[in-house]
Amino acid sequence: MGRIKNASRNIAFGYLGTIATAVMSFVLRTIFIRYLSEHLLGVNTLYTDILSLLSMAELGIGTALNFSLYKPVAEGDTETIKSYMRMYRRAYHTIAAVVAVLGLLLAPFLQHIVRNPGSIALRDLRLYYFIFLFNTVTSYFVAYKYSLVNAEQKNYIQTNILTITKVVSVFCQIVVLLVTKNFYAYLLTDAAVQLLQKIFVSRYLDRRYPYLNDKNVTPLSKEAAGEIWSKTKALIMHKVGDVARLQTDTLIISAMIEVKIAGFVSNYTLVISTISNFANIIFNSVISSFGNLIATESKEKQYEIFKVYRFLAQWVYGFTFTGFFLLLTPLIRLWLGDAWVLPASAISLLLIDYYFKGDRIVLSNFKTAAGVFEEDKYLALLQGVVNLVISIALVRVMGLPGIYVGTIVSGLIANVTKPFIIYRTCFDRGAGSYFKDSALYLVVLVFILAVSYGAMQVLPQGGVVSFFAAAVMITVIFHVIFFAFFGRTAEFQYLWEKVSQRGRVH
DSSP, X not given: OHHHHHHHHHHHHHHHHXXXXXXXXXXXXXXXXXXXXXXXXXXXXXXXXXXXXXXXXGTTHHHHHHHHHHHHHHHXXXXXXXXXXXXXXXXXXXXXXXXHHHHHHHXXXXXXXXXXXXTOOHHHHHHHHHXXXXXXXXXXXXXXXXXXXXXXXXXXXXXXXXXXXXXXXXXXXXXXXXXXXXHHHHXXXXXXXXXXXXXXXXXXXXXXXXXXXXXXXXXXXXXXXXXXHHHHHHHHHHHHHHHXXXXXXHHHHHHXXXXXXXXXXXXXXXXXXXXXXXXXXXXXXXXXXXXXXXXXXXXXXXXXXXXXXXXXXXXXHHHHHHHHHHHHHHHXXXXXXXXXXXXXXXXXXXXXXXXXXXXXXXXXXHHHHHTOOSTTTTHHHHHHXXXXXXXXXXXXXXXXXXXXXXXXHHHHHHHHHHHHHXXXXXXXXXXXXXXXXXXXXXXXXXXXXXXXXXXXXXXXXXXXXXHHHHHHXXXXXXXXXXXXXXXXXXXXXXXXXXXXXXXXXX
16 A cells, blocks of 8 residues: 555645646746747757756666665665665766766857847857756756655655745746846746755755765675666666657757747647646656565566556546647647647647657656666667657658657657567566557547547637537547446456545545
8 A cells, every 4th residue: 555655645746736837837938928039939948958968968877776776765774775875976976067068068069059049149049058057967966865755655755846946936937027028037037946946955855864964884785886887888878869869859940940940849848748747747656666566566466557557548648649639739829829830740740759658658667667777778779860860851851740750750669669578577478468459549549539520520610618618528538438448447447446445545
């Protein structure tokens, strides 16, 4: 029950945080678009992604160390925890220095990756960038301390801190934009709030785990350190490949199309990420619980829970995909107007990648919890190369849709190969049933999408009332059909039993 209780608490606090930040983020984006230029929105989006690229310096050591903490935390082995955390701290301080140096080296080349910045001067482009760089570098001095909280399956502590910070930051940025209409003030406000949060978090976690300040710490054994570095080397491959696949789209858009288009895309991805965060909370909140499950339960039990986890992902991501596919562009049109609408072909491809990404989250999270990093270490590199080659080649021919063709193709490589690795390594069985289930889930989803699209045609087009009527109709159609196909499965029955138990307890 401990795993379920902690996961439920993580999910509950995650939802509260997501709701609070989502509402304020949409208000902030609306005010940003009203008072600042579309070019500044593009620059804001681009720099966020560039700093994600620079964060590649972390290279997976955090994931490897998080995995290593599950067992000593479960056993209450304080001395071993101290040894791991000291190693973690030193590694992250080094990473901060590396990110700072890489960030400074990139600064002279900004004018080559910001295509058509409008009236923004080069001096301003660089100063904006340095503020983003400062925020990223300083985060490494605190981030490693969260690993112990997460290993204890208390992710909600980090969620609550980040939520409060986000709410305060966004509120202050809204006020600053309304008063000053100045991008510098907007960025510096967020930087100040983030810095105060980092100071608070550092002191709070030091008080929560006072033994982390002990000077008498036994260094990790060569065997334990060797295991971490072995996993880290494998994760380097994953990290480099993931960055090349997932965080280069904005760079390609800015450098080869136009920087303001990156801002247009970010409006769509803001909606997608806001809604999908509700789904991600469920799936990310149980990673530490999976780590505990894998450390304490049989492979048969792990497989049973994995199938339930995968079923829930198909339900949630299938539903959100259907809603996005039919309602995302109408929502952008209602929110911002026709001028901010992107081609349907590009958005359709973006959403197809979203669906398959949801399927991969199940595989990646379970694999991470199980510490399976080395078996597919070259796969992510292959995906990164495929994405860059296809995206850069097709953007010249197809424009924006070409970039997402590369993203989809590279992502599907993992959808096909990872099940073989996980089923063999974690469950000692073949992956045939996984692909059989995948085909069934996909066929049902296409059928639901077709029925929903047909039903929407009877509604009047445009307007807030029609939009919400369509949303209700899609919700009813999806769940009725999904339940008709899968309501009698063992996975659904397991979830229903857990929900019923919690209802009886309360």
